Amino acid sequence: MKNKKKFFAVGIVICVLFILITYYKIQIGPVNPNDNKKILVTIPKGVSTSQIGNILKDKELINNTTTFRILNKLSKTNGKLKAGNYILSKSMSAKKIVDEMVLGNVVENTIKFTIPEGFELRQIADRLASMNLIDKDKFYKLVNEGNFEYEFLNDIPKGENRLEGFLFPDTYEIHEGASENEIIMKMLDRFNDVFYEAYKNKSIDRDMTIKEIVTLASVIEREAKYDKERPIVASVFYNRIDKNMKLQSCATVQYILKDRKPKLSIKDTQIDSKYNTYLYAGLPEGPIASPGKASINAALNPADTQYLYFVVGKNGQHYFNKSYKEHLTDKNRS
Incomplete structure (x- = not known):
């Protein structure tokens, strides 16, 4: 009976060790064996093995920071990982990454x-x-x-x-x-x-494609100079779309012209193009520029206003209005 208990206990230990070893091997393996995309990683001077593990985890190049530290301890490579710029990929195992850093296979330039x-x-x-x-x-x-x-x-x-x-x-x-x-x-x-x-934190509830959201964000980017105004500009465009009004964005015409004029002519606004929001209702055919984070956020989280018009003032800030009459007054003093 005593021997049976010992045998059972030994069996349990062996099973646990097998599970731990299997888990360890999986964790130090590649994040994605099929992803060979090159990723530039910078390892600053003076950082610890733990900090290097955190950098690699942030880049999704290793599965686990704890097993990365264990790997370095078992390999006796603590303190031997060299600083510099490395080209790595998710298809590389943690052991391969450690080897690269021990050898110092950095990208010099x-x-x-x-x-x-x-x-x-x-x-x-x-x-x-x-x-x-x-x-x-x-x-x-x-x-x-x-x-x-x-x-x-x-x-x-x-x-x-x-x-x-x-x-x-x-x-x-x-x-x-x-x-x-x-x-x-x-x-x-x-x-x-x-x-x-x-997108995870969006407030809009509209049936819009990603392309449409990015298109609107690109128009906001080109129309607004200050981040605080971008959600308000977004609200103006959404309000106009809801009322089937043309957006009449100068930025969309400038995209057609490939020339950022301070003031458009009547002839400019009559150019027949699906990007011309003076002629066609709704959004332009596609994005007109690369929007930054603030403009993307504005397109996804517009301000709650009833504004239908805006005009830029001499200081680059906008005047916003609900009526065309008020808009003309601000337009004349801008």
């Missing part, structure tokens, strides 16, 4: 570039080309025909300027020699993160 909020696709291409980061022909071919597996692109057919509005405006760091595809993917990844974080 990285380049930063900034895309301002409100830039159009053509302006993004011009800036990247001016920095010798892309070949424009390759860039536009990918923009128009590339295969990008993102939910927000599912209903957008391939074609000219397909990614207008979806290359998120931000400051990026890439390794020297990064391909056009890597640059585009980095910007789409950032859009994906920002948009869905905002």
Whole structure:
């Protein structure tokens, strides 16, 4: 009887150890064996193994920070992980990542570039080309025909300027020699993160596609100078849509003209284009620029107003009005 209890206890211990070892092997394995997308990771000087684990977890490159620390302890690599810029992927195991950092296989040269909020696709291409980061022909071919597996692109057919509005405006760091595809993917990844974080907290209850939300956000981006005004501008556009009024956004005509005029002519507002919100009711055919986080939030969380008009004042701030008569008064003094 005593031997049976011992045998049972040993069996339990073996089972527990087997489960723990199996769990450990899974946790130090790749996050996604099929995801080879390159991710730039910067490990600052003087950080601990725990801090490196947190950086890698934030980038979704490891499954678990605790097992990462255990791996380093068992491998006797604590304090041996070198600082620098690394190109890693989710298909790499934690052991492979540790090996890269022990060897110090860093990317020596990285380049930063900034895309301002409100830039159009053509302006993004011009800036990247001016920095010798892309070949424009390759860039536009990918923009128009590339295969990008993102939910927000599912209903957008391939074609000219397909990614207008979806290359998120931000400051990026890439390794020297990064391909056009890597640059585009980095910007789409950032859009994906920002948009869905905002979408989780949306207040609007409308039957709108992601493209329509981004289209409105892009118009807000181009119309409003100050973040505090963006939700109010959004409310004006929603109120006009509800009343079947044309949006009459100068920014949509400027997109057609490819020229940001301070004042449009009557002839400009008569250009026959689905982007011309002076001629056609509702939203323009697609986004007219890359909206920033504040404009995306405004499109998803408009202010609660009855305003139908706005005009920009001399200081860049807007006057908002409910009636056309009030609007004309403010327009004359702006």
